Amino acid sequence: MKISGSTILITGASGGIGGAIARQLVQRGATLILVNRDGDKLAAFAAELDAAGGKPIPLAGDLAQPGEPARIVQDALAQSGSIDILINCAGVQNFGFFAEESAADTATLFQINTVAPIALTNAVLPHMLKAGKGQIVNLGSIFGSIGFPCFATYSASKFALRGFSEALRRELAGTGVGVTYVAPRFTKTAFNRSAVTRMANALKMNQDDPESVAASVIAAIERNDRERYLGWPEKLFVRINSILPRLVDPSLIKQVDQMRPFANESTR
Numbered sequence: 001m002k003i004s005g006s007t008i009l010i011t012g013a014s015g016g017i018g019g020a021i022a023r024q025l026v027q028r029g030a031t032l033i034l035v036n037r038d039g040d041k042l043a044a045f046a047a048e049l050d051a052a053g054g055k056p057i058p059l060a061g062d063l064a065q066p067g068e069p070a071r072i073v074q075d076a077l078a079q080s081g082s083i084d085i086l087i088n089c090a091g092v093q094n095f096g097f098f099a100e101e102s103a104a105d106t107a108t109l110f111q112i113n114t115v116a117p118i119a120l121t122n123a124v125l126p127h128m129l130k131a132g133k134g135q136i137v138n139l140g141s142i143f144g145s146i147g148f149p150c151f152a153t154y155s156a157s158k159f160a161l162r163g164f165s166e167a168l169r170r171e172l173a174g175t176g177v178g179v180t181y182v183a184p185r186f187t188k189t190a191f192n193r194s195a196v197t198r199m200a201n202a203l204k205m206n207q208d209d210p211e212s213v214a215a216s217v218i219a220a221i222e223r224n225d226r227e228r229y230l231g232w233p234e235k236l237f238v239r240i241n242s243i244l245p246r247l248v249d250p251s252l253i254k255q256v257d258q259m260r261p262f263a264n265e266s267t268r
């Protein structure tokens with residue numbers, strides 16, 4: 001879909017990847033509706049984009065609250081008149097051994113990573129269908145295709161988002177509304193707390209800058225990609241894991257011992 005002249009609602013807008021996407025979208029002439037939880041951070045970021053000529057609309061909201069996605073879309077439409085593209089980028093991560101994870105943390109993670117993007121899509125879809133055009137863009141993860149130890153609920157939340165994206169894309173074929181799922185690998189943002197970053201370094205995980213991830217997300221939008229997996233060899237591992245998961249089991253099971261001290265530190 002064309003970026004220039006489009007009105008784009010992006011959640012997680014002041015985060016590492018969302019912020020980089022927003023800056024690049026402004027450079028390409030989009031009008032942005034920025035959503036995140038922290039109102040002060042959002043106002044500062046909106047002022048930065050305004051100074052760059054972006055004229056963004058900031059909308060603070062807590063996606064962990066069930067009623068918020070519908071309210072956010074309603075307010076966004078009232079202020080902007082239209083939404084051409086929805087980018088679901090807000091997300092949180094639970095890292096550690098699942099036996100130590102509280103039910104409340106699991107529920108919050110699913111609310112933010114899975115239920116909120118689905119609810120935002122549900123609220124914006126009638127508007128896009130009426131217009132006969134639109135694009136839903138969901139930020140997943142390589143862990144949304146490869147179930148990763150010590151990220152069990154995070155992986156599950158992104159598996160669900162990937163399944164939703166695939167089903168909805170098929171359902172909407174021919175309507176003019178597309179669905180794009182983008183799966184980054186480890187990206188250097190505040191999303192990864194200290195223990196996760198040190199673990200990633202110890203495991204020699206490949207790491208991307210948010211700017212390059214943002215450029216890939218925008219390329220995926222422009223090309224109306226169905227799915228885009230970022231990084232080599234990660235995109236190959238995704239294929240192998242989907243066809244022959246038993247081939248992948250031994251290396252990931254072996255890694256649990258290397259992850260243990262970091263996971264213990266995280267859940268202590």
Ligand SMILES: NC(=O)c1ccc[n+]([C@@H]2O[C@H](COP(=O)([O-])OP(=O)(O)OC[C@H]3O[C@@H](n4cnc5c(N)ncnc54)[C@H](OP(=O)(O)O)[C@@H]3O)[C@@H](O)[C@H]2O)c1
Pocket residue numbers: 011012013014015016017018019035036037038039041061062063064065088089090091092112139140141142183184185186187188189190191192
């Ligand atoms: N970084 C990685 O390694 C990585 C890898 C693969 C996929 N991803 C995915 O990429 C997306 C963006 O990640 P990131 O690295 O940019 O994360 P980040 O820097 O931590 O930013 C997260 C964003 O989500 C917002 N958010 C969190 N909880 C919220 C809530 N309850 N209500 C509203 N907004 C909320 C934050 O807003 P506040 O600051 O106001 O809380 C922030 O803007 C996520 O979906 C993540 O799963 C990240």
